[in-house]
Amino acid sequence: MRKPSKRAGWLGVAALSLTLILAGCGSAATGPSSTGNSAGGTIKIGAPDARTGSLANEGKLVHDGYTLWQNLINKQGGLKVNGKKYKVEVVFKDDQSNPTNSASLTEQMYTQDGIRLFLSPYASPNIFSATTVAERHKVPMIAAGGGAKSIFTRGYKYVFSSYPYSGEYLGSVLDLLATKGIKTVAFLHADDLFSQEADQGGEAYAKSHGFDVVYSAQYPSNATDLTSQLAQIAQKKPDALIGTGHFQEAVLLVKEAKQMNVNFKAIAFTVGPSMPSFAKTLGKDSEGILGASLWTPDLPYKDSVFGTAANYAKLYKEAFGVEPDYHSAMASAAAEMMGLAIEKAGSTNPQKVRDALANLGTVSLFDGTFTVEANGSISGLKLPVIQVQNGQTVTVWPGDFSKNLKDMPLPAWNKRQ
Amino acid sequence: MKNKSLIIAVLALLCAFLLPLLTNDYIVQVATEIAMYAALAAGWNLIGGITGYPSFGNVAFFGLGAMLAGAFSVNWHWPYWLAGIVAVLLTGVLGFILGLPILRLKGHYFSIATLALAEATLAIVTNLQFLGGGKGTSLPLIGSPLLFYYIMLAIACLSALITYLIVHSQYGNTLLAIKSDESAAQAVGINTVLAKSTAFALSAFLGSMVGVVYAIWQSYIDPPTVFEPGITVLMLVMTMIGGAGTVAGPIIGALIIGIMTQLAMAVSQNASSLILGLAIIVVVLFLPQGILGSHRSGKGGKRPGKHSFSWRG
């Protein structure tokens, strides 16, 4: 030190003692971990989920999805493990949308709170980080908030998911468009992991199903102006625009398409229309826009916890005052998978729960029928498509739901009220 | 006095070394992060604190280290240690070369040039499929948390050692001379360009090294995470809180912010960031010289009566 002072010395000592205190806290907290998950008749499940930061919006939806399941299970008396009923508690910690925090909070919950079963944070990068900790400690984590294929191709044994692969999101949308005689499509996507995978999957599907992809471009996440891309797209006169990015970019594209008076027979997004704030934010301009979705309240599926999909929506609205979108439903489904596995394993032992999850096979929940694959991902989920009608989301796919379809082709911007 | 500092340093190192014996994996994880930020802040201190060039883009080196090492090991199947060494060396050389033009700028202009450097690097990396692109890179899960703790600790110690050696060397005096009056330093025949660029390269070298270890520790990296501008701001905040230009400042700053973050999270679930923000404001208002209080401000540091420009309408 160039200018050592007494103050420096004392502060050094203070810092050291702080370290030791912190160390003390840590070792004191290791106590309860030996009692495992079911201390006091409650099964604890950890969820490092964003409350603040750039993912706080989706983080809240996931948070509410987990919470709804927890409250409902407890109201029903708890999970039945070896004939005895246990209450459940989902323990949340705010990862501030930061993947490094997702990992360290998972570690904290494992080590200090003695939690052995986990639900994931939102967004693929955060899932990547959090699952490495789960994998190191050999405890299961069910991902609800990202379907990046690369999460499941790492050879991990303790990662599961309630989401299909991101690359499958657009299949149903394209099937729907095909029935409406749409031939030419323009794709615009953001540069993050999820958007790239969803877009590549969608473009490949489009090409193999007879569509003509006339435009495709990648823009940086959080773009604030895409008017020039829309002007370019207008020159190609595609029937449909498919946007794969984030909520704010979907809103931006609709606003700017109207401003530039670029008209399409159909507009679809992967993220955006399914969230209630989409119609609220855009008002009338959101009418008729299609959204790739993973779940809607209209689907004909049911299970013993939530009842029908419609009942799920009812319970959700009672609890949180808003309609659920698929982020919440898929989070509840992930929690439900965890509950199912615990009951099936007859134990909260992480290894046994993990094995039960791996052997779930084909299950039917309120979000649909799917099969848990060997790598922990799921397959077979039939994805719905929604459309914004009168400010509400209406299911317009699969199958018979297509009779609900309105505004197809979309009226030109200047022909709307 | 010198002996006392040495004793404290040895004691601190001993504590840090023995920490895993006393605690659990979570504390080790937090300590790994603190060591990581201590090393990053110490790297920032070389250019920002000692030389007086406030970089806003040091995260570029951290990110480059992580993405390059990841790309070499995944795409070219190099063993990770080799990928890491090459990444660190490349980043260091890049820091030197980029430093030559950028370090001609002073004060805020330098800050912004480095910010632009970091953002441009992020944009380029996002567009290079070889580096993983926007999708990021997934690395195999190897090593134990304890191993990464000791590696990060070693890098933090290395950073402190480098800082110590520089501060007590002729080179350190050169940097200090640059900080207090660059044109005077030039006038007495000091090659300021070389001296500054070397400091920038060392800063890049340390940042990159931390990035390389971070990548394999986390096992998944993507550009928005490793080029997050907030990481640079944290380096700056920690250094300023601890005391810029000192050997121990960045380490103490990293400790304080690390512990404050933990306390804020313990106090409140959804307002921890808010509490941290308030804490920073309080520190600035009541500890404006940093904990070590020996921040010597040169021309760039202390606000001079005269600005570098004026309003011209």
Add this chain to the structure above:
Amino acid sequence: MMHLWLQIILNGLLQGGILGISALAFSLQWGVMNLINLAHGSFQILAAYLALVLLQRLGLDPFLAMPLVFLIFFAGGYLLQFGIINRVVSGNLFMTLLLTYGLDFVLANSMILLFTADYKSVNTSYANSSWHLLGLQFPIVRTLALVFLLILSLLLWLFLEYTRAGRAIRATSMSTEPARLMGLRIPKVYALTFGLSSGLAAVGGIFYGLSNAFSPAAGGPLTVGAFVVTILGGVGTSWGPLVGGIILGVLDAVGSVILGPTYVNVITFGLLLLILILRPNGILGRAAA
């Protein structure tokens, strides 16, 4: 084809308006007080929320609400500078950075608690409409942003050039010592400057809220954008944000079409680096000393 390019250049010009109006306050704070305000973006987002609340609760159109929002922010900014920022602004340069960083944290996270993390947009009947002139599309909000930027730059110039308060601000920006000797109360001048720039930030924020969807976390990119525009145009001139905004807007628009939108940030920040190295004081600024 010609027509397409005209539209693209127009888009760039209009985006320049949005960028420039957002940078006006940042540039003023920097130019006068040598203060880099890292909370700049969050100020703007807060103003967008305020405009939204006024629209939803009182049915007040954002343009009618603008004077009110300006005044509220002026008062808030004045008090903030007088009470807090002045305590460090004359000291170490980095301390103001730290302080505004802490402030940004507080603002962004308070907004999450107040307004939730949901995305919002200030949606009026005209927010997504445009004027159709000469075969080109002029989005109303973006066009108005450019017009407002022109007017505000002019007003700012007139204010700084021809009013007593403005002259005091300019005198302080040149050098604090003589200004003090001239009997100017520096803290008051600074508070006035920060108040004024907070008001300007609020105006920029309303335009952002009208043209984009925003959430409490959206401030960061706005601050970075203001950085870039300020440097491109040059610090310490009322016309800097206008020039910087237009240059950046047009280059991004043209570049994103030629190279693809994914390279926009490479262009932006590469250009910024180049300008800094070749002409550190910006396009309008003096050549490097």
